Amino acid sequence: MSSMTPPAPDAEGSLFDGDPVDLPAQERGALPKAFRAPDEEFDRVPPQDLGAEQSVLGGMKLSKEVIAEVIDILDGHEFYRPAHETIYRAIVDLYRAGEPADPITVAAELTKRGQLAQVGGASYLHTLVQAVPTAANAAYYAEIVRDRWKLRKAIETGTRVTAMGYRQDMDPGEVVEASAAELLALQASFDTGKDPSGWDTPMQDLIEDWEDDQTAGEDPGLPMPYADLQTMLCTVPGHLVVFAGRPGMGKSVTLLDLVRHLAIVHGRPAAFVSLEMARRQIMNRLICAEAEIPQHDVRTRRMSKEQWNRYYKVRQRIVDAPLRLIVPPGGITVPQIRSNLRRWQIEDRLPAALAVDYLQIIKPDLQGRGGNRTNEVDAIARGLKELALEFDIPVFAAAQLSRQTTGRDSKVPQLSDLRESGEIEQAADAVVLLHREDYYEPASERAGEIDLIVAKNREGSTGNVVCGFRGRFSKIEEMGA
Template sequence: MSEYDEIPVERTPPADDVAERSVIGAILLSRQAMEDVAAAMQPGDFYQPRHELILRAALALTHRGVPVDAVTVGDELQRVGKLAAAGGVVYLHECTSAVTTVANAGHYARIVAEKAIMRRLVEAGMRITQMGYASEGDPAALVEGARAEVDAVSTATVTETGTIGAGLDDLARELEEAPTLVPTPWPSLDGVLGGFRPGAMYVIAGRPGKGKSVVALQIARKLAMRGPVGFVSLEMSKSEVLQRMVAQVASIPLTSLTTHQLTDVDWNSMRIARPSIMSLPLHVRDDLRTLEQVSSWARTLHRQGSMQALVVDYLGLLTSEERHRERHLEIGAMTGALKRLAMALDIPVFLLSQLNRQAIARGKGKEVPPVLTDLRESGSIEQDADVVMLLHREDRKNVLEVNVAKHRQGPTDRIELMWEGPFVRAVTKQWGATAFLEEPKEMG
């Protein structure tokens, strides 16, 4: 039995009335105290409703450039009809009389803010308990909902604010260090992107059969050389993903694997490639269907180790537990959530998306290179993405064009990769296939 098992269910929520009264008294006596308090807490952090009313009145006066004291705050409360609810003018003077020093106002405010966090945690715990007793709903979605409740506790706190120049020293230190960019599988793409950026969302889009899953799998393998990578496959089974990985790494035609017709050379190539594939911490799930399930699994994988990336193949087959009247609204909610997930876990998230048929319409029946407006179902895909890569492969069957059509942190450009169809992979022209027999060298 832990110490928490003996805590009564019914007890007074965490609060410190002395600290709250000291905060109120200090802001009525000192302008500096008012600034210290505003930087350390929010009006809603008070447990006593009257204290919240008083601080809101004081903030309103400050915003209008009016001095804050017991008289002006009393007048403001009277103006908005809240003076009686705040305890009257007498209570304001009681608070000022109880203050021994205004220098500790910031300290008292932090105590109030900490107690508010504890109360929010208690409230979140109660809601999570109710979720646990719920008889309906997907367990993964319930876990994600519980995690969201806890996350909301931390995000509700006051963060330190300041001018934009206040972060200049931190920026200077960052610039002195090597950038936290992870190389892509293709040097020519590195030339445009510089590498993959943690916290960014990358959309890989194209018409069916143009290489989206191929490119995503190569990216996943490259990043898995550095650490765990999550790969969510909504279109292919785990076995199909593995077959494509073997074809890429061992240079075995995919048709030989799918028809089970391997030559002696193929078996030998597979034996050579086996250690490379076996050593990769690439985690593939083909049983996840909702955003909540994907998010919950990604967070779990992240807690277990230094997760490097998440790949979702693909958006069109992903749904959400939260129902929306229209599909484009659901798409928008999901892309926004995946972008926030990338930032929360500080990893790149790769989201595959299909294109609509506008490109064919523009070409009068013949497919032409896609543009951003061809993204299917929602403009939020482009809005939430940090990078959008549009894939095209038509006239020249052995060339895969990658159009970096959006790049929030840098230039846009087009690159060409050599398309090796039998081995379902794209390679840099000057490298050829030898790069795919390399052993992972970045794991440690």
């Protein structure tokens, strides 16, 4: 690759008037030789539009209103030429200080910073203004600058992914996972726009949105199989609801009840991610609950004729339900869940709710490996809440309680019993603790009952919902149902 030097400033001090292909290799950002095909042994110029960059800067120096528009689109790092980013930051700093940003004031600011010569001198600043007949199209040119930056970022990410593929010391699964994380991070960096966080949303707009919601009719929240719990929680998109209990207390039964009710009864898409049961086990429980066939008879394949008849009555209802049962081989991380939700979103197949069984056995992502367990679980809890907000769906997650409950006189669980993490309680919009007295005392007078203790509820009251636990059918029912 030949070494080329950039043209020197002319007498007027202007720079880079020639074709961009004359830029030096380090500014062109050519791909490493190892990643080029045999017929690609030449220097590639990354996507850029110097004319658009010059038009943006020229327009900004013509109108302060244009500066405000461009700031909403560009941060400064999107410029291909470093000199243009330097000029942009000087203009923005003057604007934020309430000073005019014309060629003279910008030149003075750059002189004060010792940067005027490196951007091409005062005459180049005047050239930028003279080359733009009107400031009206500056925002349009800013979008072009941003689009070219996105393409360069995509190339950079692709190069890193390619480099990982060539590594011999990485497990293929880790390569795929790390590559997916790179691409998701790239997508996240692009998911920005004007007013991404509501910084400039007027109260008038917010109050009108609120009024529209209130006059749209009653919204009881996501349909749940237990009416009292639905009334208390009023679960809506963006919520993370944690159902916590000791092993065997009924966490999986509860989550499967929720998605089964949503998909089979109400015909709304739902997804159930299981990290501790095989798909056949989940199907056994699903059919037992719908057809009310004892789990033992299904598991041992000793169904009677009458039980087969009950199964056939519900078979088509199950087949038609928009329910997805996911059992990831080798476990799953939060970024992998996000990747699949993103794919479903693109395919317009996003579920109305996602259930994960259970939180503490989600794998920490690659960046979290080597850390302590509490930090890993904290990151997983925060990640699930972020998924709920990002995809605007409720996420239900089972969580394990510690053994502290078994060592107390009162076995009723508390929020402090959440195992390995205080972040679970913090991240969740609601925490429901599961408790059955017959779990500890089989002869209890409350045998067959389960308490759904709403111990935390950001958007409503706390309290206790008592239901019937029909473990042999793998289902929970409202009392008296």
